[in-house]
Amino acid sequence: MTATHSNLHTKSPPPATMSPPPPPPEHLPTTTAPAATKAKKLTLIPLIFLIYFEVAGGPYGEEPAVKAAGPLLAILGFLIFPFIWSIPEALITAELATAFPGNGGFVLWADKAFGPFFGSLMGTWKFLSGVINIAAFPVLCIDYLKRLFPIFSSGLPRNLAVLISTLILSFLNYTGLAIVGYFGVVLGIVSLAPFIIMSGIALPQIRPHRWKSLGKKKKDWNLFFNTLFWNLNFWDNVSTMAGEVDNPSKTFPLALFFAVILTCFGYLIPLVAVTGAVSADQELWDAGFMADAARTISGNWLKIWVEIGAVMSAIGLFEAQLSSSAYQILGMSDLALLPKFAGSRSKWFNTPWIGILVSTLIALAVSYLSYTDIVSCANFLYSLGMLLEFASFLYLRWKFPTMKRPYKVPLRYFGLVIMCVVPSAFLIYIMAIATKTVYLVCLCMTVGGMGWFGLMKFCKIKGWLKFNRVVDEE
Secondary structure, three states, rough: OOOOOOOOOOOOOOOOOOOOOOOOOOOOOOOOHHHHHOOOOEEEEHHHHHHHHHHHOEEEEEHHHHHHOOOOHHHHHHHHHOOOOHHHHHHHHHHHHHHOOOOHOOOHHHHHHHHHHHHHHHHHHHHHHHHHHHHHHHHHHHHHHHHHHHHHOOOOHHHHHHHHHHHHHHHHOOOOOOHHHHHHHHHHHHHHHHHHHHHHHHHHHHHHHHOOOOOOOOOHHHHHHHHHHHHHHOOHHHHHHHHHEEOOOHHHHHHHHHHHHHHHHHHHHHHHHHHHHOOOHHHHHHOOHHHHHHHHHHHHHHOOOOOOOHHHHHHHHOOOOOOOHHHHOOOOOOOOOHHHHOOOOOOOOOOOOOHHHHHHHHHHHOOOOOOOOOOHHHHHHHHHHHHHHHHHHHHHHHOOOOOOOOOOOOOOHHHHHHHHHHHHHHHHHHOOOOOOOHHHHHHHHHHHHHHHHHHHHHHHHEEEEEEOOEEOOO
């Protein structure tokens, strides 16, 4: 909300009768990267596809929802869940990313709301959830690829495929965010095309009664909700790159709007088409089943295209989320939550090479875990971060009501509370149904993050490492 400024150069009544001018809009410091102005900024279309790949990348990976709860609940889940989760998260991201248009995103928001400790803790949760999520994509990619080349099913060939593909894709990320953005546009078109064609061919084969199936009596709610959550979250990840976006106050809200539409239809249309056209045992609906369904609907040629599209999608997901994690490290360095060297940029491409390197190494370290463990750990850590993010959003709106917000969620404060409480309840449920292994891993990571904050503070006091808080006081 922008306050109206008085004209200081016009005549005024005598001081005794002059009413005080309205307060100017509050401005909070935002991180900025001076070197970033040398690089080409992200524009609307590449940003839409970067957000799309931060969140979805196509219907690859939605199949376990059918396995867990049957076709009807899977369709309802992907229809209703965006209204409960995706849209509120996207709205909050649009408001805060335009109010604080600097690298770091959600770390910056928590830092401004509650101080450096919570900014660092947010950084720990979101960064680890991000790099764990990154590790899932080579696994998902290989799961599709092994259908074409069985040699990648296990053993040394599979491990080498994960290692080599991760290193090659990380180097592509190193070449620049604008390149990654436009590359994402191509990947998005290639990966979505076979599903558009498959859905069209499936129309005459659809039997609507198949949509009513609830599947087996015993539902796997853990798998069902984790699949929905994993496929429809991470809308705020792109906020860590806000400092690299051209005209973020206008570009961000538009990009988020179109990305939400693209993502929701990208999941729903193929799911409705395949569940209506293909009669298959519910147990067969593992990650990768869409390729088998394509063969049933139209032939082997479409199956191969879907599998190639899956590889392209995994590449896009990897690139988008690696960018987010790398720029988060850069933003944390700008906030002095990490040493100055952590924000180093490449001399050739102006990319945060330290962030890319650290994110890649951690992703490689966890990429050999099972797909289910990867998803569950990423979801739990992300849930912790989102609860803190909702609290930061509400606090900043309450504490700084007149702060300049180029985009503002069009709700009163009570409406904002309701908007945040509903998805927060779901987050708590996701955390409650986690396994003991996930609890233990995430507890260790959280304690480690607290210890890391203490270590950085100690190094700052002792002068062992150089820190530099980069802020732009508007």
